[in-house]
Amino acid sequence: MDRKISVFDSTLRDGAQAEGISFSAEDKLKIVRALDAIGVEFIEAGNPFSNPKDLEFFQKVKDLRLENARLVAFGSTRRKDILPQDDDNLKSILLAGTEHIAIFGKCWDFHVTDIINTTLEENLRMISDTIGYLTERGKEVFFDAEHFFDGYKNNREYAMKALKAASDAGARSLVLCDTNGGCLPHEIAEMTRAVVEAFDVPVGIHCHNDSGCAVANTLAAVAEGASEIQGTFIGFGERCGNANLSTVIANLQQKMGYSAIPEESMERLTETARFIGETANISFDENMPYVGRNAFSHKGGMHIDAAMKNSRSFEHIEPSVIGNSRRFLMSEVSGRSTVIKNIQKIAPNISKDSEETRMIIKRLKELEHMGYQFEGAESSFELLIRKQLGKYKPFFDLVDFKIIGERGQEAGEHSAYAMVKINVEGTTKMSAAEGDGPVNALDKALRECLENFYPVLKKTSLTDYKVRVLDSRDATASKVRVLISTTDGVNEWTTIGVSKDIIGASLTALVDAIEIKLLRELELKIRNYM
Known part of the structure; x- marks a missing residue:
């Protein structure tokens, strides 16, 4: 039987630290569902202390039913010279309500003395006290051994003492972090082997890509006994990014004989990677191993x-x-x-x-x-x-539309108006609406018209709107790609439009979103009738 490797995804936490990434709550929920569907075991969903949006998200995600994944809250050890129960960071983590928590602590003596300005002994107590405090409250704690490899190189004895403090306090695993991303595979292999031999606790690996070796370093650690891999699903993260899990998972499962996700989920690897890229609103690297369009x-x-x-x-x-x-x-x-x-x-x-x-x-x-x-x-x-x-039925014709944009006299006030004219089976209807921007106004006017004919549309609403410039060399004449996500409260679907006119691209996506809903309602009626 293949040896099992736990996959711990940090797209929503470490990935959120990448330049240009700003997840909405809806984005996070989409990514959680996608990671759960493919069989990821742990999803690190954010730091509830550092970001109020993350704490809000943890409250919302409690209602989400997950089949495979368990959510993890992230935070640091207690601050120096205070008790764990008095630490606001730990209070926020407990408010997140997750069974699993990832706690990072310093393993490099330089960071202890020169960055957080405390003693080596107090840092060990910070690790021990924090993990003990959380485990006593029934939490499963991953210890993220921050800067472990740099610490090991500079003071092996102290780096191992930090791991021992975490292990003795009840950490469920020791996650070795190449935080600066500067190590090479042979170094990672040697130091991981030493930790695996020294501790009975499961060992994990968390690599950054500053030397271009995050994937190779992760594989090297697994080959030496690490049983948990951390990274972001398509590799984006702070600075040069993190270990790309889509690459690591494929290598482990297809090349090295390990089991990382269910075998039946492997064929969803590419679609999941691309979905996360679109949800994050980034340009997908088509040269990415395994999942890029150019990979084959x-x-x-x-x-x-x-x-x-x-x-x-x-x-x-x-x-x-x-x-x-x-x-x-x-x-x-x-x-x-x-x-x-x-x-x-x-x-x-x-x-x-x-x-x-x-x-x-x-x-x-x-x-x-x-x-x-x-x-x-x-x-x-x-x-x-x-x-x-030939299995398509046009439910309406958009005869005409007009957009009017104005800037109000009050500073910062913007407004837009839209007028639309539609035809449904020979009946013409016109409507006008005001919105927060032209696309919002157009959406409102179009729905107001159509709801007279198709009341089911009253249950639908837009949940996301993304615009990407396809060729910035053309400046304001560039083509844009618009993605719109729509929900009816039960299902969610995404549609696309492309044009040099952002309104035209948006309208294409809006019309597709409405038609797919009406088409599915029609098919549902036919099935029920039969």
Whole structure:
């Protein structure tokens, strides 16, 4: 049986420290659901003391039913020279209400004496007191041994004393942190081996990528006995980022014989990585190992010829194993395996070699060339398939719309107005609405019109709106990609629009969001009738 490795994801905590990342509460909930669905065991959801938004999120997430994951609150040891019960950080952590807590403490004597300005003995008491205080209250505590490897290099005896203080106080695991990210794999391997041999407590590994070795360092630690891996799912984090868990998990499970997530979840690795990238509103690195679009791409000449004869000639694994697909950039036969599953959800009788599949892929390529990305916008892709298969019913026609933007006389006051005209089966309806910006006004006006014909839309609302500039070289004339997430209180779906006009892109996504809801309601009625 494969040796089990615990996966501890820190996207919502360490990842949130990356430049340009600002998760909303809804973003966090989406990511928690995605990580839970793929089988991640622990999700570090934030520091409730340092950020009031994180404490609020912990309260909201209590109502979320998780199948696989357990949430973890993050914080530091007690401050120097006070009791644990008097420490505001620990009070906030307990308010988060999680069974599992990650506590970081200093393992490098330099940091103890020169950064937090206390004695080496007091720092050991800070570690011991904090973990003891929490475990006495029924908490499972991960000890994040901050700067462990640098501390070990400079004062091995003290670094190991810090681990012993945590272990003796009841820590469930000792997580060795390459906090500055400067170690190399052979160093990580040697020091991890020493810790595994010295302690009976499970050992974890937490690597930053400042030397470009976070993934390699994590694998080296596991090879020497570490049984818990920490990182962020697609590697973003402070400075150069963290160990990329999508890469680490794939290597452990496909190359090294370990079990990190359920085997049946491996084929969702790529879709989960891309979903998290879209939710974080970052440009996805298409050269990322395993999950990037270019990870299994072949362009021109003998590479394509060889890969078509036998994919092993230029691919280290079969891409479908991790939910990715082979791409022949100069060929007509790329992409079929990426879409056939989605097609068969709508038309089970269609095969990957059918004419319908070829036409859908052709249209998909055309839209991707225009800037569309359907990862994270599956509902728009569903509509694309339906339109190509003739299984699409237009519920309304948008005859005309107009946007008016004004700046009020009061400083900082902005307002926008939208007017729309629609036609539903020969009946015309007009409506106007005021909103916080043109997209909000357009959404309100469109819904006001349509709710007269489709009352079910009263239950829907927008939960997220993201805009990405596709080519900044064109400045204000650049194309933009708009992603809109919508909910009816039970389900949530995301749609996409692309245009040089941000209103036009937003309108495309808004219309798709409404039509997918109406289409599903219609199909539900048909099934109930049958």
